[in-house]
Amino acid sequence: MTSSAASAVLDTARRAREAAAVLAPLTRRVKDDALLALADALVARSAEIVAANAEDVERARANGTGEAMIDRLTLTDERIAAIASDVRDVVGLPDPVGEVLRGSTLPNGLELRQVRVPLGVVGIIYEARPNVTVDGAALCLKSGNAVLLRGSSSAYRSNTAIVAVMRDAVVAAGLPADAIQLVPGETHDSVKELMTARGLVDVLIPRGGASLIRTVVEGSTVPVIETGVGNCHVYVDTQTDLGMAVNILVNSKAHRVSVCNSAETLLVHRDVADAFVPLALAALKDAGVTVHGDAAVQAYSADVVPATDADWDTEYLSYDIAAAVVPSLHDAVAHIRRHSSGHTEAIVTTSQAAAREFVALVDSTAVMVNASTRFTDGGQFGFGAEIGISTQKLHARGPMGLPELTSTKYVVTGDGHVRS
Template sequence: MTEADVRAVASRARAAALDLAPLSRAAKDAALQAMATALRGAHADILRANGIDVAAARTEGVGEQLIDRLTLTAERIEAMACGLEDLAGLADPVGEIVRGYVQPNGLQISQVRVPFGVVAMVYEARPNVTVDAAGIALKSGNAVLLRGSGSAYRSNEVLVRVLSEAAAKSGLPADAIQLVPGLERASVGFLLKARGLVDVIIPRGGAGLINYVVENSTVPVIETGIGNVHVFVDASADLDMAERIVVNSKISRPSVCNSAESLLVHADIAAEFLPRITSALQVAGVVVHGDEHFAAVNEQVRPASDEDWEREYLSLDMAAKVVSGIDDAIAHIRRWSSGHTDAILTRDLDNARRFVSRVDSAAVIVNASTRFTDGGEFGFGAEIGISTQKLHARGPMGLPELTSTKWVVYGDGQTR
């Protein structure tokens, strides 16, 4: 694999993007439906390839949280197919008029959504991202280049073949969906330098991958971020509700970025709440890494350090601390949060408003599980990632976030 190989697929994607941009919603939706049908028809091939990837990962000693992200099942394949069908039911963002007006001189001016052109995804482990990214890119009129991790290469190879063949049979450009060649990091480096061929790169994975892309890319990057997610239980919280939400936020699926990693509890309810929440978490299999207050109520609590406050575990582990009040909680979150999702559980409306206004994260949640920070749960359909940056896109990224805009001006002979 050489730089020329990577630039070749990017060039083909560039040509395909020109033909994708003007396609009707009907044409794109028909392709999405065909891709969903093709996934279901190829599930045996997909599972066979994925089984080889998973076995190789286990042999290499990959942790269980990454194994979970890597593993496909019949149910997960069906969910991916349903995601494509859901996308077909969503409104097409391309052509939407963001704003429009008529100037006093008669010029009709409109800002209109248009595709980026060529979108590249660089991501780790999760082969479902391959399908989500391909579907969202296609629906928003973009060609997509997919560079998953080497651990999922066989799975992604089959998925991309199935999806691209189905799209092509539906009349879409043959190079609209492509896998970036190469297993070495060099192929990612070549992709990051393909400015002029690739319009935007979206990294999705751990901090190491994201930082590498951000620091080395000459192509514009939409930065997704890790999820050091906090739940703060305020003094006025309904403790039954708080227990349910904390446990769900942690154990629903601990290997994903919207899983809660840190628990903060108001000192005024610590005596009552700490024993019950520590016990509930431990019954669910969670290892609690707590401060001296948590350690005092349960001998199985492990001592927490600064490393725990900043860590995205992606496992059945949770950091836990008692705070003196809402401002102490906010200060802790502002220091340690990754800016992904942070939640407050409270019955005090003023405290809820204070928390929402002072916690600077992509999603701030009041009295609900952090697991709701998700494109599907927000009603977007399949998401392409969760952005923690502040430019263009922030939070779950759906179809509109995969578009740019252009200005269209109609006149009837005006001169300046």
């Protein structure tokens, strides 16, 4: 990257830091008014956003991009209206900033409070979907953070138009334009510069496939909240309701295959395999799912594709699922601990003891008992919105709503106290 281009990225980060200082003390009313102005501006100027998006779509088609990705990239007036509606939903959410998490009066008379505060400057590195540009900006603004947006080059024109609209809107509402910025540059060099802007950027959140997330986690000197990769498991226990188990399995796998909370592996206790596996294979076939099975699963149907070692670690994001028969609950847990990405695991069982044991032993972001893996989602959890699903253990874990876009500080109030 040229020195001037690198300087442009760092200058963007510096301006974001100045804007973050302005945003931090703002009241909820001021932030909500800015978000409402932003939502109205997106609708009012949807024509210019759609026109810019059409250029991205045309270029993507010329490059041979698949229709599924084209659909994720495409914006219409209706989709922009829906995105604006999501912004208005954020307005209705509680403001986490200023919330007192704990407080007490110490024996020496000092008053101690732990209070939520914004993270500061949040960088978001993401792929394809231009709606993330708005989602990320809205959630960061509501939580008092300045945001640096680095979308993929495939949506560069769309993101440029969207950010221009949002910046104009927040300025009209009295906020600094640099509260929302698009990181300059379309090459990977600008991403590298953002990842090493330690001291200017407080945290990075990558949203996308495994390759993107691994690149950011391994190459960043800025703290990273790891999100998204989901090698999720459904375990069917020996004591189970077969019909319920089939429904949960099919919903977990086939409800929407291209998302991180879709199930990618089925594990079945051997004592229930004869009764359950044929039902599962038939239901998955009806749903258009190809099963990659171990030898035990292959024995039930010629339609089963032999599973390789790689299948157990694969996030398919397609109509495919790996399947194995296991001797016990503990063997299922051992398989999950060895291959899971730490996202979501489910047990289907009528045994409370088995459910408690599974929940205690599985070390993942979310553990479902007799429920689909598809419920791991900020909206489904009642958070109203999410910036992503964290699969790490520091700071935030699971669906990240507004509180997870804050840190804390301690406020200590005395009356002339000095330490002896």
